[in-house]
Amino acid sequence: MSAGALWTSHRPLARRIARSFNWPGAEPEDVEQEALIALWEAASTYDPGQGTAFRTFASIVVSNHLADTLRHARTGKHRPLNDSVRVFVLEGQTEEAVAALPHLHQVSDRVEEREDLRRLLALIALLPEEQRYVVLGVASGLSYAQMGDSPKQIDNRLYRARQTLREGMAA
Numbered sequence: 001m002s003a004g005a006l007w008t009s010h011r012p013l014a015r016r017i018a019r020s021f022n023w024p025g026a027e028p029e030d031v032e033q034e035a036l037i038a039l040w041e042a043a044s045t046y047d048p049g050q051g052t053a054f055r056t057f058a059s060i061v062v063s064n065h066l067a068d069t070l071r072h073a074r075t076g077k078h079r080p081l082n083d084s085v086r087v088f089v090l091e092g093q094t095e096e097a098v099a100a101l102p103h104l105h106q107v108s109d110r111v112e113e114r115e116d117l118r119r120l121l122a123l124i125a126l127l128p129e130e131q132r133y134v135v136l137g138v139a140s141g142l143s144y145a146q147m148g149d150s151p152k153q154i155d156n157r158l159y160r161a162r163q164t165l166r167e168g169m170a171a
Helices: 003-009 011-019 030-044 056-076 079-083 103-124 130-138 151-170
Strands: 087-090 091-095
Touching: 003 011, 003 030, 003 103, 011 030, 011 079, 030 056, 030 087, 079 103, 130 151
Parallel strands: none
Antiparallel strands: 087 091
């Protein structure tokens, strides 16, 4: 299973662990965000060959990350950074940096989109050469005339390639 799929399927676990942590000055959403960051780190570094279930590995990584973050929060070491409001000027308008950050669902959507794109590119690489050529030609904006074959041949290859790619993405 890919890192993105592991991360997506185990988000409820990270959220559950995050609810058991609370640190000064932090909103519950901040704690949840830290838990999801740690879950991504766990998903990215997980090695099934080590013989540990991902759920167990992720629980340890997320809990340790949150405990470390709590420890740092209690020292007050980063208070000046945490309490300051970062602003920037964009097109003559002053805005808070926090307002410009993407929401959590936008970040997770991007991760899923990238995983889908990786799968699609891997499937395109496995297509027969003629189908791969037509798919890449159409994606590059080439006309049928520029691809050099008859329109019927190009349409047939494109149709077969689309079928193969749909089946591969659905699996």
